Amino acid sequence: MSAIESLDGLDIHWQSSEDMDVIETESVQSVVTSPPYWNLKDYGHEDQIGTADESYEHYHDRMQAVWEECYDILRDDGTMWIVVDTVMEQGDLQLLPYHIAQRAEEAGFVLQDMVTWYKPTAIAGMTDRNVVNKKEYVVYLSKNRDHDFYEENANNGAEDPAISDDYRLGNLWRFPVKRGTAGQNVLHKAPYPQALTDRIVKLSTQPEDTVLDPFLGSGTTALSALEHDRQCIGFELNREFKDAISERLDSIQQKSLSEF
Ligand SMILES: C[S@@+](CC[C@H](N)C(=O)[O-])C[C@H]1O[C@@H](n2cnc3c(N)ncnc32)[C@H](O)[C@@H]1O
Structure with a gap:
């Protein structure tokens, strides 16, 4: 049995997240994810969302x-x-995060904010942008208006622009990305930084709560959830990520075995 199958608190489904009926309704506290960015990358699975020939609407x-x-x-x-x-689509910028936010609102969600993730170490990529793109967005939504923040002041250093004078969390988050990963094999491509998912997990859940990632990839969300004593459910089409996830979660398994 591989590390992932025997790991307490982790439940991975190797199937499309378009159908998650196997998961109990109202059982998850927070969804933390990064989906395919429309047709930006080929993940090598015929059922993947976002292929080269898929229209933006579809x-x-x-x-x-x-x-x-x-x-x-x-x-x-x-x-x-x-x-x-x-x-970028043929030299024209597509406002993907805004359209994702709109579609999530159509699904019933309340849009809370478009957090800007500032990436100070980002360098010019292989796109036809005229400026170096040093940010991404975190679309922050809630099922209903009322919800709590748990560790509101979880920060990543004194210069964190997300922390304002009165210690309330702001909507500009600074998390550097590792350099030199562009163009490498997609399975080893840098996912979002764990510091970013650590913040969201601590902010939006409490120990024992369940976090869901419908596009698990190499498992960064799972790493954050398990390291902070949360449960994690993941959906991922591409079984080729299994070894990468296993490797990344190995340290957690070693820790739990030594505690046992
Ligand atoms: C941007 S990546 C996620 C990266 C991830 N955050 C990480 O830490 O590595 C998007 C992932 O969605 C997966 N995917 C694409 N279509 C899917 C679908 N219909 N159901 C589940 N996963 C899908 C791809 O295989 C890819 O691993």
């Missing part, structure tokens, strides 16, 4: 199906955090 239709599933699975005071960015 992509959003399929994504909305996922947001509807997330809505049903979330508890009434649950939240959803979608890390995503704008993409």
Whole structure:
């Protein structure tokens, strides 16, 4: 049995998140994810959302199906955090995060904010942008208006622009990305930084709560959840990520075995 199958608190489904009926309704406290950015990357699976020949509208239709599933699975005071960015299409900027926010609202969610994730170490990528893109967005939504923040002041240093004078969390978050990963094999491509998912997990859940990632990839959300004593449910089409996830979660398994 591999590390992931034997790890307490982790439940991975190797299937499309367009159908998450196997998960109990209202059982998840927070959805933390980064979806395919429309047709930006080929993840090598025929059923993936966001292929080279998929229209922008069809992509959003399929994504909305996922947001509807997330809505049903979330508890009434649950939240959803979608890390995503704008993409260039033939020299024209597509406002992907805004359209994702709109479709999530159509699925029933309340839009709370578009947090800006500032990436100071980002360098010019292989796109036709005229400026170096140093940010992404975190679309922050809630199932209902009422919900709590738990560790509101979880910060990443004294210079964190997210922390304002009165110690309330702001909507500009600074998390550097590792350099030199552009163009490498997609399975080893840098996912979002764990510091970012750590913040969201601590902010939006308490120990023992369940976090869902409908696009698990290499498992950064799972790492944050398990390291902070939360449960994690993940959906991912691509079984090729299994070894990468296993490797990343190995340290947690070693820790739990030594505690046992
Ligand atoms: C941006 S990546 C996620 C990266 C992830 N946050 C990480 O830490 O590595 C998007 C993922 O969605 C997966 N995916 C695409 N369509 C899917 C679908 N219909 N259901 C589940 N996963 C899907 C892709 O295989 C890819 O791993």
